[in-house]
Amino acid sequence: MGFRGSHILSITQFERAEIEHIFSVADRMEPYAHRQRASKVLDGAILGNMFFEPSTRTRVSFGCAFNLLGGEVRETTGIKNSAIAKGESLYDTARVLSGYSDAIVMRHPESGSVAEFAAASRVPVINGGDGANEHPTQALLDLYTIKKELLSHDRTVDGLRIAMIGDLKYGRTVHSLCKLLSLYDNIKLVLISPKELQMPAEVVENLREAGHEVVVSDQLEENIQHLDIVYSTRIQEERFSSPEEADLYRGRFRLNQTIYTKYCEPNTVIMHPLPRDSRVAANELDNDLNENPNLAIFRQTDNGVLVRMALFALVLDVVDLVDKYSHDVRWYAGGRF
């Protein structure tokens, strides 16, 4: 599978076998992410962590993943004062920055910008989110989480029963996840949203073409029974014309422990792409779920490190060297995972 030197731009570039290969590499990264071993395989390599739009969580996750393989990280966190503001083309930015680093993660507010950048880059580029378009590593970490959570219940992605809840119109992550799920078999999806924020028709169509069962609803309780996963999302406030318009939808579908106990199966896993909006008016996943062992939202972000390590290891072709250049960690790492 040709990962060596490749760009990671879109989930549509992968076949199922490739995705499963990424996940098997991610599994092998656990001793490093869990701080049992430290690898130096990328000792001397530099990641250009180029965030032309802010995103603390994603930026730090990519940076940590590269550090955990032994590499260094140089980064930028805004666009305002950059050369782009002086009329520099993405072509030029890519030619210059790819002379500084061994791999580049790029986030940019405009759809398609990362692909344009990658075309001019001399090193592998990973899409860290390009506007409303794609955020492939989020979709991969979501699917990786689903697979791992199901595995612990002796189930597989084939045959999955999942509800997606909230702002399904603007939520980039659910669109991408649906595309990935179309590579698998025999899935039941329940799409719960306000009528005005329904999943785009072409996404639903693709799912049905893949042979999946799709139920569309604007009711929560009756639709979260008999599921493996409930995947909640926040209202994408920044996509609405005003906060007031977003307020119309915020807090419409709230999951809390009482509802969970009453309607969900005892092992139904709760996911969310984060950040969850914990303000009173929203609160799509109540804090009283925090001690519920099926709340997987922080396992999702933990898994993000594994998936990003796997992608770096694959595009830089060091998968089989990670263990060779490693040592036991020397510090107290607690029992946090």
Added chain:
Amino acid sequence: MGFRGSHILSITQFERAEIEHIFSVADRMEPYAHRQRASKVLDGAILGNMFFEPSTRTRVSFGCAFNLLGGEVRETTGIKNSAIAKGESLYDTARVLSGYSDAIVMRHPESGSVAEFAAASRVPVINGGDGANEHPTQALLDLYTIKKELLSHDRTVDGLRIAMIGDLKYGRTVHSLCKLLSLYDNIKLVLISPKELQMPAEVVENLREAGHEVVVSDQLEENIQHLDIVYSTRIQEERFSSPEEADLYRGRFRLNQTIYTKYCEPNTVIMHPLPRDSRVAANELDNDLNENPNLAIFRQTDNGVLVRMALFALVLDVVDLVDKYSHDVRWYAGGRF
């Protein structure tokens, strides 16, 4: 002493013996901070240097301390665009970020926020300043500096004679230092401030309960004689309702070489938490003191690196491994310390 895996949130969490243990570990960090040796004990570890309020000096000092032990640093430098602005709770932020790193330093504008964050963190958290509340490493580096400066004059913290000068009402560092001094014996404190900016009554009370002698005054010259330390502070402009209100107090107590020579003992040590305000209207410590060997203000910031290295080594439990995983530095490091 239970430092392993602990959070460092407040100076009130320490007993005197623990503080002295921190200082003895800080002493052992000197060859590394002074660039004679380089340690790799934390090779592979990641610090999450999370500054949700800007502070170049403190942020860089913590980052360097972690680097000097061989670790990597991922960081953030603002709050505006972060997930917190999208309604994420400190609980969620802590759960996520603690999955990325081996230790976290957090600075945040709200009192109590760092403790709330630490309660949800899976890794040790060090308070880098939470609003008006605490900045424990500043207090520790101040006391560590006092101890070292006195030692070179064959004196100890017990029996210390110190003046604190300036904005004693809003100056967080002097409050914390006073709390630490209450763990020691037989101290004389002279508190010099405008009447409106006096040290809070409960701080003075605590000092007196500890058996210390406290003199309160609004006169400089007559009160800086017969002292070991004069600790000057700037007016905390950002705490006043307007710059104009701060102007009423700025420049009220100025120490310069002429006053020093006339009133101070020849070995009186001059300290300041920095930044000192060198604008004409303020100038609480004149530049003509820069060549005075008793000006210890830059030894304070140098000591900050030692104290922060010590805290990292303690909470990650590598104190006795720092030397083992080290080598001589290979570059020209001059004679700067």
Added chain:
Amino acid sequence: MGFRGSHILSITQFERAEIEHIFSVADRMEPYAHRQRASKVLDGAILGNMFFEPSTRTRVSFGCAFNLLGGEVRETTGIKNSAIAKGESLYDTARVLSGYSDAIVMRHPESGSVAEFAAASRVPVINGGDGANEHPTQALLDLYTIKKELLSHDRTVDGLRIAMIGDLKYGRTVHSLCKLLSLYDNIKLVLISPKELQMPAEVVENLREAGHEVVVSDQLEENIQHLDIVYSTRIQEERFSSPEEADLYRGRFRLNQTIYTKYCEPNTVIMHPLPRDSRVAANELDNDLNENPNLAIFRQTDNGVLVRMALFALVLDVVDLVDKYSHDVRWYAGGRF
């Protein structure tokens, strides 16, 4: 040659022999910058990459250069909230920051600020640009590029024929490059600019005093024949009183493949300090030149890493140790250089 422990503040501090020594060291950095070998000679060293004015490209280039020698980078990217805004002097900032790091790169919006900072620093300081004054590493990388490009055509800097085009009044890089060229012999310079944006008289005078031939013109086509180098620049919009005033000059001198083919010699090298302004109204170097093998603009930025590595190696006195502490890179580095 006394580089050890020195500051790099201005190109005027160098003699020709010193510049050639820097370039010979830069040549030796190629296996590292080209990712054949990785050096750890600065393992444990910390660069303070202090950008008190934003500049993504220059900041990342310096940071990468230090990483490629095995060192760590701590950095800052703005001035607004720093201690300087609270009245801290450059003297204090320098005393503090130089206690944290082994070398400092500083960029600052005010002319002369970096020299003032360096005077108080305890470690070597490299000027990363101080307002309209100097940006010495840009001038060095430009000259280094000229030398390498000419060498591949069996020519030398002595005897060079070069045109400088565009905003020669405000373009800091062309001023500095002219100063450097005055150290060489027998050069022909064609200075092409709008009459209002001509090269300052004293720069022209210096060139003539050095025995060089200087032609001043406001016509492009007839003046770019029989040259080794055409060095294009963008209009320094930020120096004009309004964007509208800058618009008067933008796009006045455009080089594209048609003009190049018609007027230039087949091996004439095209340079630009970047960013080039690719907006329609400016477009001083057309994108249709991107496949022209004589377009050296990205070789310039690549060479910047080599020159900056050389300067770090020289001031920290590790030139002869870079190879000793090195290993082959372990990852796929492609064939990008």
